[in-house]
Amino acid sequence: MDSLNQYREIIKNIIEEYAQFQPARGDVQIEVVLDEKNDHYDLVYTGWNGAYRIHGSVIHIDIRNEKVWVQYDGTEDGVAEVLAQKGIPRDRIVLGFKPPEIRPYTDFAAG
Secondary structure, three states: OOHHHHHHHHHHHHHHHHOOOOOOOOEEEEEEEEEOOOOEEEEEEEEEEOOEEEEEEEEEEEEEOOEEEEEEEOOOOOHHHHHHHOOOOHHHEEEOOOOOOOHHHOOOEOO
16 A cells, blocks of 8 residues: 555544544534545534534644645644554654744654
8 A cells, every 4th residue: 555545544544533532511513524535634523512612623634745734633642643653654744733933843744
């Protein structure tokens, strides 16, 4: 299996694993969005916690130019670390939610 297909499988598996965790509060639906054609992968929460609307990404990952871009990470442990543990090289993971000038100082790719 080539590396991009391997990255896709790892990302899908991680998102599906995180989708098993129900939030502690509220009436929340968990949506797994896997757009392999355009390489966009999301875990989205929607619903209500009392009078408060819940809607947003928990994890948003894209593949661009053969790199895995973590666009949003709402996990406790850090999804980039999980991606690396599952086999995606750190130099292929970009923390897209960090400002470009900060990225070279992370343990991941700058862009």
